[in-house]
Amino acid sequence: xxxxxxxxxxxxxxxxxxxxxxxxxxxxxxxxxxxxxxxxxxxxxxxxxxxxxxxxxxxxxxxxxxxxxxxxxxxxxxxxxxxxxxxxxxxxxxxxxxxxxxxxxxxxxxxxxxxxxxxxxxxxxxxxxxxxxxxxxxxxxxxxxxxxxxxxxxxxxxxxxxxxxxxxxxxxxxxxxxxxxxxxxxxxxxxxxxxxxxxx
Amino acid sequence: xxxxxxxxxxxxxxxxxxxxxxxxxxxxxxxxxxxxxxxxxxxxxxxxxxxxxxxxxxxxxxxxxxxxxxxxxxxxxxxxxxxxxxxxxxxxxxxxxxxxxxxxxxxxxxxxxxxxxxxxxxxxxxxx
Numbered sequence: 001x002x003x004x005x006x007x008x009x010x011x012x013x014x015x016x017x018x019x020x021x022x023x024x025x026x027x028x029x030x031x032x033x034x035x036x037x038x039x040x041x042x043x044x045x046x047x048x049x050x051x052x053x054x055x056x057x058x059x060x061x062x063x064x065x066x067x068x069x070x071x072x073x074x075x076x077x078x079x080x081x082x083x084x085x086x087x088x089x090x091x092x093x094x095x096x097x098x099x100x101x102x103x104x105x106x107x108x109x110x111x112x113x114x115x116x117x118x119x120x121x122x123x124x125x126x127x128x129x130x131x132x133x134x135x136x137x138x139x140x141x142x143x144x145x146x147x148x149x150x151x152x153x154x155x156x157x158x159x160x161x162x163x164x165x166x167x168x169x170x171x172x173x174x175x176x177x178x179x180x181x182x183x184x185x186x187x188x189x190x191x192x193x194x195x196x197x198x199x200x
Numbered sequence: 201x202x203x204x205x206x207x208x209x210x211x212x213x214x215x216x217x218x219x220x221x222x223x224x225x226x227x228x229x230x231x232x233x234x235x236x237x238x239x240x241x242x243x244x245x246x247x248x249x250x251x252x253x254x255x256x257x258x259x260x261x262x263x264x265x266x267x268x269x270x271x272x273x274x275x276x277x278x279x280x281x282x283x284x285x286x287x288x289x290x291x292x293x294x295x296x297x298x299x300x301x302x303x304x305x306x307x308x309x310x311x312x313x314x315x316x317x318x319x320x321x322x323x324x325x326x327x328x
Contacts, residue, residue, distance in 0.1 A: 041299035
């Protein structure tokens with residue numbers, strides 16, 4: 001009995017299946033890249049087809065997008081710090097850093113929804129032109145990914161809070177961090193190709 | 201066997217996932233984002249140079265984040281991860297470059313609009 005108890009108290013050992021799971025998640029992320037590449041290609045083809053509607057320079061605000069970008073970049077950073085805390089088995093720090101990540105991600109989504117609703121209410125919805133359809137599809141798909149990531153993060157934070165840091169939760173945090181950094185990279189390309197090039 | 205292929209989580213804990221690594225990666229990312237923003241906001245460049253520089257900054261940031269946040273190239277990243285990554289790059293390149301190539305070609309071979317045809321006929325006017 002005592003040996004069982006000491007084993008539970010020990011810092012968990014990671015086994016080989018972790019490698020397989022992380023690899024599988026990596027393959028998923030790469031296929032998701034292909035999905036975004038298709039949407040980027042659609043946007044690149046259609047971004048001049050404004051059909052008499054507004055173009056990027058008229059509807060995008062670079063300063064607003066810069067704030068969104070910095071919020072997402074910072075959340076990627078705090079997510080990484082949270083992961084280090086998880087590897088060091090510091091439960092409270094993990095909950096703290098991932099809560100900060102969650103709030104930054106949430107403010108990103110709220111800003112994006114506000115931007116979308118502003119566009120739709122001023123008559124420039126996805127129905128207006130091919131440019132706006134492709135814009136809403138590309139940016140909306142990214143926003144949907146971020147939202148799914150936020151839901152996953154919330155569930156994980158609650159699990160760690162109630163059940164503590166287990167071997168499985170450290171693995172899930174690793175996968176979540178990979179997903180979060182991946183979304184950050186996709187956003188950098190949306191920031192550059194859609195907003196910065198659209199504005200200039 | 202175990203020594204040759206260390207567990208990915210153990211390896212990140214020991215080498216990749218250090219707070220300094222994340223701070224450096226974060227600082228460079230913010231810097232690159234701000235450069236792109238300043239160039240765009242103050243219209244420092246225009247046309248072809250602007251597009252090339254902004255795309256270059258984005259690709260630079262892609263590699264910065266891959267190295268500092270994904271720890272790509274650390275020893276536990278098996279060659280399969282890199283292989284899948286390169287395969288993805290190939291598919292993405294074919295998809296994006298191919299789409300743009302085909303659509304540009306199609307646009308230039310499209311039937312002209314009525315307005316363009318009338319302009320053309322007026323230019324050729326004397327013969328009609």
